[in-house]
Each structure stands twice: as structure tokens, then as C-alpha cells.
Amino acid sequence: MTEPEDDQPIPRRLIDHAAVVARITERVDALAGISETDPAEERGVTRLAFTELERRAHDLAVDWARAAGATVHRDAIGNTILTYRPQEPYLLVGSHLDSVAGGGRYDGTIGVLAALEVAEAVQGHITQGLRVVVFSAEEGARFKQPCLGSSVAAGDLDAAGLGALYDSSTPPISALEAARELELMSEDFEPWVDPEKVTAFLEVHIEQGTVLESERLSIGVVDAIAGAARLGLTLRGRPEHSGATPMRIRADALAAASEIVLAVEEIGRRTRGGTATIGQLTVTPNGITTVPGKVVAGVDIRDTDKGQQEASVVAFRRATAEIVDRRGESHQRAITCEITPAGSRDPVMLSAWVRKALKDACEASRINYRIMPSGAGHDAAILAARVPAGMLFVASPNGLSHVPEEACNIEDVTLACGIMCDALLLLDKQSPGARR
Amino acid sequence: MRWYESELVLTRPGVLRRCAELLAHRIPENTDRIAARGSAAVAVATAVAVATDAQLLFGEADPDTGELRFVGDGFPGARVLLLEDIVESGGHAAMSVEALKAGGFSIIGVVALIDREGHGRNHLETQVGVTYEAEFRESELLP
Numbered sequence: 001m002t003e004p005e006d007d008q009p010i011p012r013r014l015i016d017h018a019a020v021v022a023r024i025t026e027r028v029d030a031l032a033g034i035s036e037t038d039p040a041e042e043r044g045v046t047r048l049a050f051t052e053l054e055r056r057a058h059d060l061a062v063d064w065a066r067a068a069g070a071t072v073h074r075d076a077i078g079n080t081i082l083t084y085r086p087q088e089p090y091l092l093v094g095s096h097l098d099s100v101a102g103g104g105r106y107d108g109t110i111g112v113l114a115a116l117e118v119a120e121a122v123q124g125h126i127t128q129g130l131r132v133v134v135f136s137a138e139e140g141a142r143f144k145q146p147c148l149g150s151s152v153a154a155g156d157l158d159a160a161g162l163g164a165l166y167d168s169s170t171p172p173i174s175a176l177e178a179a180r181e182l183e184l185m186s187e188d189f190e191p192w193v194d195p196e197k198v199t200a201f202l203e204v205h206i207e208q209g210t211v212l213e214s215e216r217l218s219i220g221v222v223d224a225i226a227g228a229a230r231l232g233l234t235l236r237g238r239p240e241h242s243g244a245t246p247m248r249i250r251a252d253a254l255a256a257a258s259e260i261v262l263a264v265e266e267i268g269r270r271t272r273g274g275t276a277t278i279g280q281l282t283v284t285p286n287g288i289t290t291v292p293g294k295v296v297a298g299v300d301i302r303d304t305d306k307g308q309q310e311a312s313v314v315a316f317r318r319a320t321a322e323i324v325d326r327r328g329e330s331h332q333r334a335i336t337c338e339i340t341p342a343g344s345r346d347p348v349m350l351s352a353w354v355r356k357a358l359k360d361a362c363e364a365s366r367i368n369y370r371i372m373p374s375g376a377g378h379d380a381a382i383l384a385a386r387v388p389a390g391m392l393f394v395a396s397p398n399g400l401s402h403v404p405e406e407a408c409n410i411e412d413v414t415l416a417c418g419i420m421c422d423a424l425l426l427l428d429k430q431s432p433g434a435r436r
Numbered sequence: 437m438r439w440y441e442s443e444l445v446l447t448r449p450g451v452l453r454r455c456a457e458l459l460a461h462r463i464p465e466n467t468d469r470i471a472a473r474g475s476a477a478v479a480v481a482t483a484v485a486v487a488t489d490a491q492l493l494f495g496e497a498d499p500d501t502g503e504l505r506f507v508g509d510g511f512p513g514a515r516v517l518l519l520e521d522i523v524e525s526g527g528h529a530a531m532s533v534e535a536l537k538a539g540g541f542s543i544i545g546v547v548a549l550i551d552r553e554g555h556g557r558n559h560l561e562t563q564v565g566v567t568y569e570a571e572f573r574e575s576e577l578l579p
Contacts, residue, residue, distance in 0.1 A: 221511070370468070371510075371511045
């Protein structure tokens, strides 16, 4: 093992570019084959949280890591920990291998595959420990709450919390029951994301948006991960005959909802780092000749600033009340509204120390990049509350994600592997003193 | 000669708040960072950052070389708007633009709170080659 000296240049190009592109491409194909759907039918990848398929994907990663000399440990919630260097403290890299229903081949997957490449490449060049983690149950698709594996590892979620999350099968199965069917979530579980042991966590992920592509960049260095406030909105009017009911006496729940949709769009435009979306509307009775009597909407408000996220929620509540009140005054029949919180998570700033290492690694290799926030949640956001965490994005062609058409250029992933290698070497040299 | 003493007004929260509200409309949506140098300009830029959520870069002398550089969480190619409190000859802004370019940033333009109606506009637009806007002309404030 070579130990980097302070006055020596950092060893670069630990990544054999062509070989890594070929290996990651092959492994993406192998993992895409582990799906409820037949890959040949082009219906995307379905490898839901806490299923046998997710375990099979982890097992494949284990086989690859063992071949590179790693030892294997599975924690109680099914996070797979691959140890390349056993020392403590240790550098940690990884992502997840579960998917949404009918999702793409790259979300999470390329983060795990990049982590395997990076760990194998740098294991002989650093002084502290080195592990890869494959988190379980990152997607919220099955249990409506994301990042279950990382949350349990960080101590933010316990068995009782998992027992309160249900999927939509008949009868519903809780996340705890699903985990125990896979012989996971034993009683004696201890959270392990410990700042005394984990020097830093790094994750590579597809951007899932079009910012990088629109700027013709391959790489983004993430500075913040947006929080999200979700609210349910129910509007009740009167379902009446569309021909027989005069306009002036209607209580049209969909017309009110339409105004609220536009108000929410305007709220989202008010802040630089924020979004506000009504992406879900259920209209009842949903008939062409009936005034809409009831609308149930799902509201998603995100921001990289906690105060602004909360202010946007207040603005949504105020706008909704104002629209409903105004319609009640101008029409003879009032519409009632009910707003119920449906989950909230705070925005997270990622470590400036880790970001600096990623930036320095990009600049040393003359790789163009930009600093950008993540609108989507990631395991890195969970770990960032406990340990220094950083993320690299690779461009998402057409911004498509969570759909079968999700795409990713493996050349970009390989570029990210090289950056991660250099950043890990920098962090290894600088820690633990430099981050404090 | 008429003097506009920025330290008498740009140290007042109410003035800064109103300046920020006015200047916020001059920050293009695609701005990655706003840059400022000098205490009054930094005060205005900080107020604008709070109002718009745009991140800042600060100009300072490099402790080793003494050369002007802009520090902050920037990145090469970032689209940067330079904010000035007062522009007269444009020399101060021109020096900042050169330092930003040397730092690898892409310059959107220069926005000043007050234009003293000297040679600043001509200097910046024709010699430095950047777009230039000012919220007020001095003759509007001190007629």
C-alpha cells in the first residue's frame, strides 16, 4: 500500500476509463434483469423496497465486492456494508438498489456501481477505513416514505416507526412486516451512522432534472438537498346537473381547485430554491355533465431553505382560504376546504468540507461542473444530519427519471468515479482535523 | 461638487431593505452568484441576497499575493452579476470584472445602486464590454 505524503501530488487517474465504462454498462444490464417486469417488454425496472428482488440485487453487489476483496456485513434493516479497509474512522460511499414501480435502470444503481469502482481503485491509496454501503428501501414508492434503510441506520427511524408505514397491497403490509418476512429488523438493532466512526459519506446519483443537460455539463456538485412539505387538500362543493344549474349558484370544487393550482404555481415561482406543485387531482363524480362536487388534491412544496419552505406552506394555506372565501361570497353556495399535513422533511445543507474536496477534484482534472441543489431526496440527506456528506450528480438526458425511459451516460458516471477517487484521497489526507 | 455619503444611509436597515427590493428586480433568474467588493457594496449585496436567495461572492485581497480575488462557494463558469453601490468612473467595477473573469466566472453585467453620471457607463459598456444598469442617477436623488 502506498501512503500519500503531504508534499506528494495526489495520485490521479486511478480509474481505467474504458474498463470502468464497460464494467458499469454490463452491471447496469445485470441489475436491470432483476425486476418484476420483463426487461424485454420495455416496462422499466420494478424492484420495490423490502422484496426478494431487492435482496437479489444486493447479493449481486456482494458478489462483485467480494471479488474485489471486500468483506460483507448486512445490518438489521438490510443495508449491505462492504468493507474494503477495516480501520476506523472510515470513508463511506454508496447509494441504493431498490426502484419505483416501472422505474429506470440508473436511479440508485449507478451510485452503487460507482461506489464499487471507487472503493476498489482507492483502497490501496488511503490510510483510514473504507466501506461501501448499499442502502435498503430508499424509494418511497412502496411505503410512501423514502430512505427507510438510511433512516434506521442513522437512528431516525425504529421498529415502531416502520410498523406505522403501510404499502397499498390488500391487505396492507407494514414496512416492519415486510422487513421481517425477509428476516430483517431484529430487536437488538443499533444505529451505526456515528460521526466518531464515519469520516464522510459520498454518493453519486443521476440528476433527475435538466439543469446539467441545459448547460451542457456532465457533473454537478450538490450543495443542498431540498426539503419537502406534502399536504392533502379536500374541496367540497355540490355535484349538480351541468345544464340545469345556473352559473351564479354553483359550488364547483374543480373551478376552485383550478384557481388554487395557479396560486400554488405562483408560490413556487417566488423563491429561487423552491418549487410548489399540485401533481394530483381526483375529481368526483368526474362526469362531463355534472358540476364537480369534490376534489382531492396532493400538494408538494419544496425548498432548500427551511424558513422559505414553511413560508410557502403558510402562503398556500392563505391563498386557499382566500380563494374559497371569495368563491363563497360571489356564489350562493359555499365550498368547504380541509388541509391535512401528509409528511414533511426539512432541507439539508451538505458539508462544505466535502464539497470543497469534490470541487478541488473537478478543478484539478479540468472537469467543468456546477454547484447545484437537489430537488429530490436522497440517502445523503439522512446521513448529512450525522456526518459530513457530499453528492455528485451526473446529467440525466431529457431529465427523465422514475420512468422506463430514464437514461444516463456511463461515460459521465465514469468521470464521476474519477472525481470521487480524488476527493476521497483529499478527504483522507485532510481528516479529521481539517473538517472541524 | 455634490457628495453622496453611502455610509450614512447604507448602514440603515430600512434603507437596505428598500434598496434590496428595488435591485431584486434587476437580478436575472439565471444568476448563479452576485458579487460585491467594498463594505457598502457588500452591505447592499447581502440585503439583495436575503431578498432574492442569490448566493454571494466577496472581493478581497489575496493574503499571499495581494491580488484581488472573489471568494465564496462559486464554481468556474458560474454566471455572476457584479453589484456596486456607486459608480462614477467605473474603474472600481472594471477592476472587479477583470478579477472575476480571471477567477473563471462568466459575467452577466454590472448593476449599480447609484450612477454618479461620470464616465462609468461609457467605461464599462465600451471599454470593459459588460452590460451596465443603475437603479438611480445621482441627479434624480440630489436634484
